[in-house]
Amino acid sequence: MLRDVLIKQIAADGPMPFEVFQQAALYHPEFGFYAHGPVRSTRGGDFVTSPEVSSLFGQTVSRFVSSEMARCGVGAVAELGAGSGSLLGPLMETLTDGVRIIAVEHSTAATEALAALAGVEVLAELPDLVDGGAVVVGNEVVDNVPVALTMRTADGWLERLVGTGGDGLEFVLAEPREPVRRWADRYGAGLPVGAMLEVQLEASKWFGGVLDRVGRGAIALFDYGGLTEELETRRLSGTLRTYRNH
Structure with a gap:
């Protein structure tokens, strides 16, 4: 144990x-x-994220990714903490042939599920993309960085x-x-x-590492939290939470 x-x-x-x-x-x-265990971020798992709730989230992010790839002139897309692939799926539907698609994931079960997606590189760490640049997205990843x-x-x-x-x-x-x-x-x-x-010292280090590996391109990280006023008046026990069968 x-x-x-x-x-x-x-x-x-x-x-x-x-x-x-x-x-x-x-x-x-x-x-x-x-x-x-199984993939954690599913309706039958321990928590659910926005891409599992509605495909509209993925479609919206897809438009951002396509726009930023054209603006920055990059040929790679990476999702950090790709999980069940519920965000990566809509992204793949809008990408043109020849785009390098990378799913970064630690979970054993999620890695196996992502490996079934054709044309996706499944890696444990974000590779060095400085030479060609990339658009990087991540949904509810930062809240998993240890504090x-x-x-x-x-x-x-x-x-x-x-x-x-x-x-x-x-x-x-x-x-x-x-x-x-x-x-x-x-x-x-x-x-x-x-x-x-x-x-959140580790989050700063983590984000610095992402910047070092991407170089040219764009990064969009989605997460949720309160403003300073809320944290100073209502969240006096902190914001650390665990979920099970949520």
């Missing part, structure tokens, strides 16, 4: 940053959420790490790592004492 793997790791190294725990929970090669967790106190920020207690895992508080503290100070200055905040 993943819990046993993590307990052993914590026993050796001490409490782990939450992003390390989240990375393992989602992507551990044997026990991670996306490493086993650090912090809590505001009267004396400043504390970081919530994952440690052990009783028969399993539990949160423990510690002085935050300096990059975590700086991020929390910058984006969580308006939060009251007791509020929780996700620190």
Whole structure:
């Protein structure tokens, strides 16, 4: 079980940053959420995304992709976190012959499903596309990038790490790592004492990596969230959520 793997790791190294725990929970090669079981983003799965709700989403994105490919003069399209292929399908219907189509996906089940789509390269990582450029799209991908967790106190920020207690895992508080503290100070200055905040350092690194690999072209990432006012008044426990059979 993943819990046993993590307990052993914590026993050796001490409490782990939450992003390390989240990375393992989602992507551990044997026990991670996306490493086993069926395709997760379907009506019968654990969550549903906009492309599964209506084909209109994919058709709208298709128009954007076609327009940007013509504007930028690129010959490749990549979808990050392609999942069930429900967004990639409408895109493929509008693309001309000769366009390189790339699906980036970690999930074992989703990778197998995507491999059945003719003319699609299914890869675990976005390849280097700098020479020719590309249009890159991703729907609800950024919210899967692991985050650090912090809590505001009267004396400043504390970081919530994952440690052990009783028969399993539990949160423990510690002085935050300096990059975590700086991020929390910058984006969580308006939060009251007791509020929780996700620190998205990994998302910045991830997006920087995408930019480095694409070079010329366009990138469209779709996700959902609240404005600062909502996060500072209504989401005081943070925005981290899990879903099952949703």
